[in-house]
Amino acid sequence: MITVNVQYFAILREQRGLAQERLATAAGTPEALYSELRARHGFTLPADRIRAAVNDEFVASSASLRDGDRVVFIPPVAGG
Amino acid sequence: MFKISPEPIAPAALQRTLADARAGACVTFEGWVRNRNEGQPVLSLEYEAYAPLAEKEGGRIVAEAREKFGLLSAVCVHRVGHLRLGEMAVWVGVTAEHRGAAFDACRYIIDEAKARVPIWKKEHYASGATAWINCAVRGEHAIP
Numbered sequence: 485m486i487t488v489n490v491q492y493f494a495i496l497r498e499q500r501g502l503a504q505e506r507l508a509t510a511a512g513t514p515e516a517l518y519s520e521l522r523a524r525h526g527f528t529l530p531a532d533r534i535r536a537a538v539n540d541e542f543v544a545s546s547a548s549l550r551d552g553d554r555v556v557f558i559p560p561v562a563g564g
Numbered sequence: 565m566f567k568i569s570p571e572p573i574a575p576a577a578l579q580r581t582l583a584d585a586r587a588g589a590c591v592t593f594e595g596w597v598r599n600r601n602e603g604q605p606v607l608s609l610e611y612e613a614y615a616p617l618a619e620k621e622g623g624r625i626v627a628e629a630r631e632k633f634g635l636l637s638a639v640c641v642h643r644v645g646h647l648r649l650g651e652m653a654v655w656v657g658v659t660a661e662h663r664g665a666a667f668d669a670c671r672y673i674i675d676e677a678k679a680r681v682p683i684w685k686k687e688h689y690a691s692g693a694t695a696w697i698n699c700a701v702r703g704e705h706a707i708p
Binding site: 491493494495497498528529530533537540541542556558559560561562563564 | 595611612613614616617618620621642653654674677678679680681682683684685686696697698699701
């Protein structure tokens, strides 16, 4: 198990009901962690529409998560 | 330079930072909050950003534009918070020796920013409903 900090924005923040949390997980990648959290919290967006960032940088959804990482799941963007 | 701003955007001050005797062209773009989207009356827009990564990715877009179009300078500021109709959501300003590069670069920056920068927009409709843009899933209505 590792402990990570997850930050939520926009639709994910609303569906989770909070902006950040610290949690222990057996997930080794952002993709696995998103699946775990989606199942737990009922996020509507499927994994293939989410990008991941770790420690303020985009990463592949298959990247390795490490203890202490700050993870952000990025819903489809809509600036401008 | 790419900045996320919780404060209203001040275009005149931003444009002054672009002043350059080598520049023959300055092109600016302002994105405003509009009262309709896809046929629905919109009352206001809420913008939210993942600021550290938004500024990094936005900075990369601005650097790409400078390189690709040989600009003298380029700035983009994107607002966050709850905006009323007519308020400015985004401002882009670029300078170049000639107008062609300046027009193309300004377009490049706003198009790439909309596609790549982690900023989200929630529309508040006259009906009282709200929706996060681009986040609808199959089986849901895209807009209420």
